[in-house]
Amino acid sequence: MNQHVLAERPVVVAHRGASVEAPENTLAAFRRALELGAPAMELDVHRTADGELVVIHDATVDRTTNGTGAVAEVTLEALRRLDAGAWKGDAFEGERIPTLAEVCRLARGRAALVVEIKAAGIADQVVSTLEAEGVLDESFIISFSQETARRVKEIRPGATVGLLSGKAEDLPQVAELGLDAFCPHYAAATEEMARELHAANRLLSVWTVNDEDGMRRMAALGSDLITSDNPALALEVLPRG
Ligand code: G3P
Numbered sequence: 001m002n003q004h005v006l007a008e009r010p011v012v013v014a015h016r017g018a019s020v021e022a023p024e025n026t027l028a029a030f031r032r033a034l035e036l037g038a039p040a041m042e043l044d045v046h047r048t049a050d051g052e053l054v055v056i057h058d059a060t061v062d063r064t065t066n067g068t069g070a071v072a073e074v075t076l077e078a079l080r081r082l083d084a085g086a087w088k089g090d091a092f093e094g095e096r097i098p099t100l101a102e103v104c105r106l107a108r109g110r111a112a113l114v115v116e117i118k119a120a121g122i123a124d125q126v127v128s129t130l131e132a133e134g135v136l137d138e139s140f141i142i143s144f145s146q147e148t149a150r151r152v153k154e155i156r157p158g159a160t161v162g163l164l165s166g167k168a169e170d171l172p173q174v175a176e177l178g179l180d181a182f183c184p185h186y187a188a189a190t191e192e193m194a195r196e197l198h199a200a201n202r203l204l205s206v207w208t209v210n211d212e213d214g215m216r217r218m219a220a221l222g223s224d225l226i227t228s229d230n231p232a233l234a235l236e237v238l239p240r241g
């Protein structure tokens, strides 16, 4: 993630796109986040049965499409027949599960991507795709999997990589793995954590903050990135600079 993205902090990250307004992880949600002026957008990556990287949160399509089954057991062609928007409202009927490359092309030059690698064994392919699409320097790669985060740093030491965790106790893993950021749930973030990370020239990135008080509190304690389903609200209430 280039320094220019971090020049104005906290960086507002549209979680799964502008997911409070549009179906999460669809081009409609990412377009809306861009329209709002979000400087960064978070997305989740899985791989299909035929080896294509797609943007969807769950390991199955059940919750966010009109289909059923595991993403890893379905081909891209079959996934693309599913409706990924109607569950959020009639206006979004016809939205599809996007590929990672499609989201990269939409975001390139307009917003940074916070790329969460959800599935095991896809780190190399995710990095190659971001590189091929010309967005790796603008990206922040995150994972709950220490092995995945470690692998990304191993193959691209210059990439910005963060460890996701629900627990403050995982903070030491960031230094142990040689990563650039800690990404705790915001309930676990503290001022001391921010100080410790900043002293080591690392970033604090919190998720998923949807209320004004929480946003202000996270900004005040020094979180560098604040991820929200409601980027419109975050952009309105957060002081940047
Ligand atoms: O940005 C991190 C956050 O997305 C992690 O949780 O479940 O929403 O992917 P989840």
Ligand code: CA
Binding pocket: 042, 043, 044, 116
């Ligand atoms: Ca995520």
